Amino acid sequence: MYSVMLVDDDYPVLEYLSASIPWKDLRLEVHSTCKNGAVALERAQAAPPDIVITDIGMPQMDGIELIGELKRLKPDIRCVILSCMGDFSYAQQAVRLQVDDYVLKETMRPEQIAALLRKLSDQIAAEKEQSREMARMRSKKEENALLLRQGLLDRMTTDGGRDLAWADGAAEAGIDFEGKVWLPVLIALNRWSELSRRLPDERAVQAAVGQAAAGLACELPGTVLLPHGKREAVLLFPFRRSLTEMKVESVRPSLRALGERLSAESGISAAFLIGTSAAAPAALGRAAEQLLSSGAGRFYLPDEGIFTLAELPDLGEGDLHDVYPEALQRIRDAFLEEDEAQLEAYIGSWLDLVRERHCQPELVKEWTLKMLYDNQTRFLALQHYQSVFSMEVLHRTLGDIATIHELGDWMLQFFKERMPLLGLIYKQSRRSEILRAQQYVSHNIGSKITLEEVADMLHINSSYFSRLFKRETGYNFIQYVTTAKMERAKELLARSNISVEEVATRLGYENKSYFAKLFKKHIGGTPGEYRGE
Structure with missing residues (x-):
């Protein structure tokens, strides 16, 4: 639908045109009705109309001057002069301004104006379609040229550059070797x-x-x-x-x-x-x-x-399994504590280790994905956290990351975006003592943890704390601690080469056999079986 501006200092004319033209039938709308050229220009500057019908003789700014200004504002605007002045000089000025029509008020009829508007709107539609078609043709031409150049590069690099069939059509892209040397430069968009x-x-x-x-x-x-x-x-x-x-x-x-x-x-x-x-x-x-x-x-x-x-650095063949568990624990703890500065420092330390070893990027991304997944599953287990976490989306996002600098920024942003949700989880808990107890377990997972020491830390009776923890979480406290330790044991066994005895020691178990018994009870297999030994 196109818009029509009406301009005349004679209000009855504006009223007559507004009421007598079948705007909806013509698929047109009245942009505005203005009492002089100055008002019309001000409104047009906010939103130019498609067509303007204007009188000539008006105070402040006449129709001829208005049309000149509107043409500068919107060169393809359609202009109709509606005037009681039949002076040839005005018609000459209108011609110079490429006015579309010049109608005398004394002879105008509604059907005449309607027919004129229909003709102008048809012209606008035809020109717009022509512009769209030209744009489509330009786009197709550019696309074909793009595909041609892209195909040339593909052929150029086929079989390590040994297939020279591409050279025959290279001149079409502007590549020739007559007295020339070519220096290639890769543009990498990060x-x-x-x-x-x-x-x-x-x-x-x-x-x-x-x-x-x-x-x-x-x-x-x-x-x-x-x-x-x-x-x-x-x-x-x-x-x-x-x-x-x-x-x-x-x-x-x-x-x-x-x-x-x-x-x-x-x-x-x-x-x-x-x-x-x-x-x-x-x-x-x-x-x-x-x-x-x-x-x-x-x-x-x-x-x-x-x-x-x-x-370009020489890439190493080393892995990250030996440094992964500690990095995961540090990053997780900083996140649990909602400590952005520590979180940034630990992510930086993790990436410094990656840089030091110059690991293959795909390996780095795999370990990073594992870190995010392990972090998320721990929250699901320990915080009863309803997640919208998508491994597929994360994998795709990581695949698009091209540099280690971008990876670090993205990891930090990933955790920072989730901190408000973590705070919400904390606020939703009915008892802050339970959250403090869970954080204590997470931070002291390598020590022997008793119900009494946690109750003392919270300054509450141990029997009351035991009942409270069971009511709030559905676990008794010792079961909760053991489950947390076994989850940590799985990480250490899967992502490091340390012995089962060392895993037991790191989790506060002095007796390897007792640790293995607990592990089998919770996980369904021995530590050695879990590791695939």
Whole structure:
């Protein structure tokens, strides 16, 4: 539905037009009725109409001046002059302003105005459809060009760059090797989860990168952008073969400017990895393939910046099973205590261990997922916590994390978002003594814990505390402590190489046999069976 503004200093004319035109039948609506051009312009600035019907001679601002201002505000606005002035000079001005029609008040009829409005609304609809069709055609053309360049990169890196069939069609994308050396640079888009909240879809991200790279191509003619998936692309910089020195340093200012442009215009965090220059198709294919396969090493680089292949760390083959249990316990305790500073410190310590060992990123993500899952299941068991926790969603989110810096920020945010819920759980408990007792057990899981010592800590009678705990939780206290210790034992057995005897000692059991008996009673198998020995 299009809107029509009516402007005339003669109120009966405004009233007549408002009442006599079948607006709904024409699928039009009255935008506003204004007594002069100044009022009309003010209202149009807030929300421009599609069509304006205006008188010429009005105080403060006449119709000719109003139309000029409206055309500047909305160039495609349709304008009709409705006037009692038949002076040819006014008609000339109207023509210069590309007014759509000029109607004399003395001859106007409702059906005449209605027919004119129907014609104008049909023109607007036709132009909008034409614009949509042109936009679709441009979008299709851009999509085809994108697919062509992406397909070229896929073929270029097939079979480690040894398949040279791609070279025949490379010239169409602007890649030729006549007297040239090409320097490939990988663009890696980081913090994808944040980016996807700012831009509507993958195509919008690709378009933003393409527009920014187009500005770079104007500065450095011959630069070629080859997209790769939703969060990577390869930039190819051409150099004359005689200019073999300083190629890397010469592109750094341009890459820095490109990174700043992506951040400022689209909120994109991009890291650039400079590859090896190549003077032949096979060498360029290998260089591009090397960049695309660098994802694991890039995990330890900052989210933004310019790097070379030499700066990628050598990844270790080590595991994290020996440091996992202690890290889990510390992070869990800090969370239980709602201590953000400690939580941040312990997450930082965990990631420092990861950095120190340069573990494979997928392994790091697996251990992190395990940590979040273990934390959540403990709350389910000990806090009767109704969870909306989804392993599938977490796994997908972790899969999109590209750097260890992003992983640390995301882990901290994960726990911080749940702290208010933890506080709510505490507030919902009828007895704060029970919560304090549960926290005491969690913090002293490695010691021998008795009902009497906890009751003393709470300054209440031990018999009363025993009855209170049973009534509030459904467990007797000793059963609760034993269950908590057995859950901790499962973690230690599954995620470390320490002996069963050492596990028993860490949980406050002096007798290994007694510990094994309790474990079998609660878990259904011996510690050795649980470990798979």
